[in-house]
Amino acid sequence: MSGVWVFKNGVVRLVENPGAEPLDGNRQGSSSARRKVLVHVPSNEVITCYEDLESKLLSLGWERYYDDPDLLQFHKQSTVHLISLPRDFNKFKSIHMYDIVVKNRNMFEVRDM
Numbered sequence: 747m748s749g750v751w752v753f754k755n756g757v758v759r760l761v762e763n764p765g766a767e768p769l770d771g772n773r774q775g776s777s778s779a780r781r782k783v784l785v786h787v788p789s790n791e792v793i794t795c796y797e798d799l800e801s802k803l804l805s806l807g808w809e810r811y812y813d814d815p816d817l818l819q820f821h822k823q824s825t826v827h828l829i830s831l832p833r834d835f836n837k838f839k840s841i842h843m844y845d846i847v848v849k850n851r852n853m854f855e856v857r858d859m
Contacts, residue, residue, distance in 0.1 A: 780858035
């Protein structure tokens with residue numbers, strides 16, 4: 747990840763694409779902001795739904811947990827990693843994508859659409 751660290755009102759945050767949003771954090775009128783997508787690298791497939799993602803994760807040795815009805819959770823037995831995702835795919839954000847990328851090196855990447 748790269749970007750610019752912005753300090754405002756006592757809060758520090760990383761702006762991944764500083765040209766897409768003003769430094770004051772005002773996003774209104776920012777039509778140049780790009781949407782992030784999760785890509786399965788071996789197949790070069792953009793993940794467009796949880797069914798596709800679940801299929802890829804299961805093939806990599808992840809198991810689905812059904813403990814929390816508000817989340818989709820996956821665990822890999824050989825590790826302490828847990829992937830927790832919002833049940834609604836429309837709430838699937840770049841932070842969730844990067845979590846998947848970090849826990850599955852060289853299998854997924856986040857790209858600008």
